[in-house]
Amino acid sequence: MKTVLEINLQSLEYNFNKIKSLVKPATKTMAVVKANGYGSDMVAVAKKLEKLGVDYFSVAYASEGVKLRNAGIKTPILVLIPQTGSFDEITNFDLEPSIYSFHFLNEFIKYTHEKNISNYPIHFKINSGLNRIGFKENEVEKAFELMSNSDTCFIKSIYSHLSASEDVNEKEFTLQQIKSFEKSIEKILPQLSHKPILHMSNTSGIINYPESEFNMIRCGIGLYGFSNNLSISLKPVHKVLSTVSQIIDVSKGESVGYNRAYITKEKTRVGIIPLGHADGISRSFNKGGYVIINEIKCNIIGNICMDVIMVNLNKVDAVEGDQVVIFDDKNTAEDFADSVGTISYEILTNLSSRIERRIIS
Numbered sequence: 001m002k003t004v005l006e007i008n009l010q011s012l013e014y015n016f017n018k019i020k021s022l023v024k025p026a027t028k029t030m031a032v033v034k035a036n037g038y039g040s041d042m043v044a045v046a047k048k049l050e051k052l053g054v055d056y057f058s059v060a061y062a063s064e065g066v067k068l069r070n071a072g073i074k075t076p077i078l079v080l081i082p083q084t085g086s087f088d089e090i091t092n093f094d095l096e097p098s099i100y101s102f103h104f105l106n107e108f109i110k111y112t113h114e115k116n117i118s119n120y121p122i123h124f125k126i127n128s129g130l131n132r133i134g135f136k137e138n139e140v141e142k143a144f145e146l147m148s149n150s151d152t153c154f155i156k157s158i159y160s161h162l163s164a165s166e167d168v169n170e171k172e173f174t175l176q177q178i179k180s181f182e183k184s185i186e187k188i189l190p191q192l193s194h195k196p197i198l199h200m201s202n203t204s205g206i207i208n209y210p211e212s213e214f215n216m217i218r219c220g221i222g223l224y225g226f227s228n229n230l231s232i233s234l235k236p237v238h239k240v241l242s243t244v245s246q247i248i249d250v251s252k253g254e255s256v257g258y259n260r261a262y263i264t265k266e267k268t269r270v271g272i273i274p275l276g277h278a279d280g281i282s283r284s285f286n287k288g289g290y291v292i293i294n295e296i297k298c299n300i301i302g303n304i305c306m307d308v309i310m311v312n313l314n315k316v317d318a319v320e321g322d323q324v325v326i327f328d329d330k331n332t333a334e335d336f337a338d339s340v341g342t343i344s345y346e347i348l349t350n351l352s353s354r355i356e357r358r359i360i361s
């Protein structure tokens, strides 16, 4: 027994089909596989989705796209947050960059001229209110003019990103974002001789805002089985299992772990579990975090170490070698995240490369 991360490709397929059933049949699907497929195994996930007929992939940085190409992925890949130092990777590996700022656009124009590249497929990123990357509504025309004059870019898609699609209290803001995106589109479309793909919704946008569907959806967390506590049933793809490596009996009043952060309140059986903050279990889990052993919640005690955590076994009948569930499809990564006030995205993407991946197909 040791710590493993199981990646269930059947659950991935179920989620992919479930999400597609929520949108019009003609709507394209972009699978977001950045950050190693939300901490899973980007290549295994992309290969499975390519077989299932996904239309597009997106990654955050060019290096992630290179990894997919090197693994033989042929589907188009959008690079969401490309940097000016990545133009060679982008053009050599047939990756499609977002164009999101004047600085980036001008550098891209310079580069493509030097290399004699024209009509390179790009994705025009609009900032409709998230205030992260993208052109604001009043910058769209100028950016478009620069692109057209230089003959550098073929606008494959126009897209924007929602800030609070999971929060029903922000409905007014979200509808305003959709309106702003539509206005930006109207400034560009009449000047084009082709119809670019339009896309705006992430997972919770797909569920809460059909208005944001346009003709492609960008689905990340939903493919991995989470919907930000919204009521659609998906199946978690990630399962992290470990083992009780050793059990130590500690008397009342002794300290456990580094800095003596935990003092036992009674005679305590302490279980040592072989994963720590180097594996992605943040030190914040020393307050309220737990694992499941033989169906019983066992609290994490003391400071999380680099390579192990200690848990209180007083409530469970456990022996060395027993299986430990960090999270699975019943005790989910979302529950685990909730226990310390973070989100499933962070828990999943923190799972480090040291944890062995086991693909379940």
Ligand SMILES: *Cc1c(COP(=O)(O)O)cnc(C)c1O
Pocket: 032, 034, 080, 161, 201, 202, 203, 204, 218, 219, 220, 221, 222
């Ligand atoms: C990460 C990301 C997504 C995926 O969002 P989910 O909530 O995981 O579905 C979509 N679009 C952009 C621009 C992103 O950065």
